[in-house]
Amino acid sequence: xxxxxxxxxxxxxxxxxxxxxxxxxxxxxxxxxxxxxxxxxxxxxxxxxxxxxxxxxxxxxxxxxxxxxxxxxxxxxxxxxxxxxxxxxxxxxxxxxxxxxxxxxxxxxxxxxxxxxxxxxxxxxxxxxxxxxxxxxxxxxxxxxxxxxxxxxxxxxxxxxxxxxxxxxxxxxxxxxxxxxxxxxxxxxxxxxxxxxxxxxxxxxxxxxxxxxxxxxxxxxxxxxxxxxxxxxxxxxxxxxxxxxxxxxxxxxxxxxxxxxxxxxxxxxxxxxxxxxxxxxxxxxxxxxxxxxxxxxxxxxxxxxxxxxxxxxxxxxxxxxxxxxxxxxxxxxxxxxxxxxxxxxxxxxxxxxxxxx
Amino acid sequence: xxxxxxxxxxxxxxxxxxxxxxxxxxxxxxxxxxxxxxxxxxxxxxxxxxxxxxxxxxxxxxxxxxxxxxxxxxxxxxxxxxxxxxxxxxxxxxxxxxxxxxxxxxxxxxxxxxxxxxxxxxxxxxxxxxxxxxxxxxxxxxxxxxxxxxxxxxxxxxxxxxxxxxxxxxxxxxxxxxxxxxxxxxxxxxxxxxxxxxxxxxxxxxxxxxxxxxxxxxxxxxxxxxxxxxxxxxxxxxxxxxxxxxxxxxxxxxxx
Numbered sequence: 007x008x009x010x011x012x013x014x015x016x017x018x019x020x021x022x023x024x025x026x027x028x029x030x031x032x033x034x035x036x037x038x039x040x041x042x043x044x045x046x047x048x049x050x051x052x053x054x055x056x057x058x059x060x061x062x063x064x065x066x067x068x069x070x071x072x073x074x075x076x077x078x079x080x081x082x083x084x085x086x087x088x089x090x091x092x093x094x095x096x097x098x099x100x101x102x103x104x105x106x107x108x109x110x111x112x113x114x115x116x117x118x119x120x121x122x123x124x125x126x127x128x129x130x131x132x133x134x135x136x137x138x139x140x141x142x143x144x145x146x147x148x149x150x151x152x153x154x155x156x157x158x159x160x161x162x163x164x165x166x167x168x169x170x171x172x173x174x175x176x177x178x179x180x181x182x183x184x185x186x187x188x189x190x191x192x193x194x195x196x197x198x199x200x201x202x203x204x205x206x207x208x209x210x211x212x213x214x215x216x217x218x219x220x221x222x223x224x225x226x227x228x229x230x231x232x233x234x235x236x237x238x239x240x241x242x243x244x245x246x247x248x249x250x251x252x253x254x255x256x257x258x259x260x261x262x263x264x265x266x267x268x269x270x271x272x273x274x275x276x277x278x279x280x281x282x283x284x285x286x287x288x289x290x291x292x293x294x295x296x297x298x299x300x301x302x303x304x305x306x307x308x309x310x311x312x313x314x315x316x317x318x319x320x321x322x323x324x325x326x327x328x329x330x331x332x333x334x335x336x337x338x339x340x341x342x343x344x345x346x347x348x349x350x351x352x353x354x355x356x357x358x359x360x361x362x363x
Numbered sequence: 364x365x366x367x368x369x370x371x372x373x374x375x376x377x378x379x380x381x382x383x384x385x386x387x388x389x390x391x392x393x394x395x396x397x398x399x400x401x402x403x404x405x406x407x408x409x410x411x412x413x414x415x416x417x418x419x420x421x422x423x424x425x426x427x428x429x430x431x432x433x434x435x436x437x438x439x440x441x442x443x444x445x446x447x448x449x450x451x452x453x454x455x456x457x458x459x460x461x462x463x464x465x466x467x468x469x470x471x472x473x474x475x476x477x478x479x480x481x482x483x484x485x486x487x488x489x490x491x492x493x494x495x496x497x498x499x500x501x502x503x504x505x506x507x508x509x510x511x512x513x514x515x516x517x518x519x520x521x522x523x524x525x526x527x528x529x530x531x532x533x534x535x536x537x538x539x540x541x542x543x544x545x546x547x548x549x550x551x552x553x554x555x556x557x558x559x560x561x562x563x564x565x566x567x568x569x570x571x572x573x574x575x576x577x578x579x580x581x582x583x584x585x586x587x588x589x590x591x592x593x594x595x596x597x598x599x600x601x602x603x604x605x606x607x608x609x610x611x612x613x614x615x616x617x618x619x
Contacts, residue, residue, distance in 0.1 A: 179449070179450035180425070180449050180450050182450075183449035183450050183467070183468050183469065184379070184382075184449045184468065186468070186469045187381070187382055187385070187449065187468035187469040188379070188381045188382075189469075190385060190469040191381035191382065191384050191385040191388075191469075192381065194388060195384065195388075241381065242379050242381075244379075244380060280425075280427060281427050281428065282427055282428070283404055283406075283427050283428055308427075308428075
């Protein structure tokens with residue numbers, strides 16, 4: 007959006023600024039071209055309006071010509087050329103008006119006198135155009151900073167939102183109360199195990215809270231959290247829960263967003279295994295190819311409710327978390343094939359590079 | 364010694380062994396409870412009820428494939444239920460509205476005994492308060508979720524029918540006949556309550572006594588009084604308001 011053309015107030019100020027400018031130009035015409043003041047004014051009026059708008063058009067050129075170190079010489083050449091062309095057009099506008107006026111007796115000598123002022127007009131036009139270009143770049147820079155700020159606030163807001171919802175679902179009431187019930191049951195029949203489970207539950211929630219506050223964590227930490235969660239659920243599921251891990255140990259230190267894997271595994275249990283009398287196997291695969299980390303979670307889908315409404319929420323959360331972290335460089339897809347529900351995620355291994363791409 | 368000389372038989376239904384264990388442990392302290400049986404899923408529970416006629420059932424709500432409500436709906440004769448849940452806001456609200464007893468996991472011995480005492484009192488009553496199961500089932504489901512499956516008795520077996528497999532419903536007094544693949548099954552509910560739970564974009568009430576699955580409709584015959592013909596040849600009467608509803612739905616589908 008053009009910063010001046012679209013805002014009536016700014017446009018007015020801009021046009022008002024051209025009044026003293028026109029005065030200077032008129033003075034130059036009088037001095038260099040020996041025009042009378044009235045001639046100078048009549049001549050300038052249409053040409054100046056034309057040139058004023060022409061300078062504004064440089065905005066569009068600026069937008070498509072970003073100032074980058076590598077492209078600087080090209081940009082300079084582009085603008086020098088553009089300024090020269092614009093100045094020439096301006097001179098042409100003057101010339102045309104002069105010739106039109108020259109048709110009248112009174113102004114017969116006007117074109118000749120004007121031609122003496124041409125170099126001055128050209129120079130002024132050239133400089134004015136370049137000035138417009140620099141102003142436009144300043145506007146662009148300001149706009150970019152603003153957008154970046156908004157994006158950052160949005161991303162932070164999103165991250166906080168998803169963190170809150172993630173925490174709330176981490177505090178997953180079903181999971182919590184069932185775990186507490188198991189502990190309650192174990193107190194009389196196996197007190198040692200009751201204590202063990204109690205501590206594991208506390209550790210799990212503590213980890214959720216601390217990991218959730220960091221911007222990025224190691225894959226090994228996320229895996230540990232997920233394993234803790236699965237250990238706790240094994241008490242409830244018993245034989246109905248089986249886990250298969252295929253994780254490349256070399257990837258332990260890769261940077262990943264916190265709480266992106268555990269919610270997916272929880273999803274697999276809630277909407278897959280829990281619905282099946284015989285339970286099933288959850289398989290987690292983590293591998294790497296070049297600069298990308300591939301993660302896949304697969305579980306058998308339940309026959310009656312392969313895609314329960316709740317399933318979307320957990321997945322959407324992880325997706326927004328990943329998007330806030332990596333932008334469009336990360337991908338997530340889910341699919342239902344042959345009775346298996348599968349979520350595949352690809353994350354770039356160096357988030358910095360990915361964000362600036 | 365327990366009062367009155369009455370003894371009660373109890374059935375515990377929960378997919379988690381430890382959860383069943385807590386209840387059994389508590390029941391061991393109650394001399395009036397003579398029999399305690401356990402089941403780990405709704406299907407087993409329905410069969411056990413038919414075999415042993417327990418007085419009271421402690422029923423976990425969240426179970427795979429057949430939840431607590433669906434299982435209770437199919438139990439004959441119906442024992443006095445005490446529902447058990449870890450966390451289910453919708454269910455709790457429904458329970459409060461219909462004055463149905465429930466326990467929240469984890470529960471203390473005192474709370475458990477209080478619920479047991481209430482259930483025992485209920486068993487002794489001549490005129491038992493039967494919980495309105497279809498209303499409960501409906502209200503316990505999160506809002507904006509339509510009925511996606513129906514648990515029906517197929518002889519001695521229980522089948523869980525996904526709603527897409529149902530051809531039509533027919534009202535029969537206090538029951539509804541659920542027809543799928545030419546076979547009919549009876550379910551204790553009214554057609555009106557069914558209508559309120561079913562996805563209106565896929566099922567239409569074409570007549571006071573019939574709701575059809577629109578996907579089964581081949582054509583509409585007649586002039587003045589209509590007949591709906593389904594893909595397996597079944598012909599069902601369509602009332603005037605029914606035909607309007609049907610046309611509206613079919614039009615809506617076309618524009619989608």
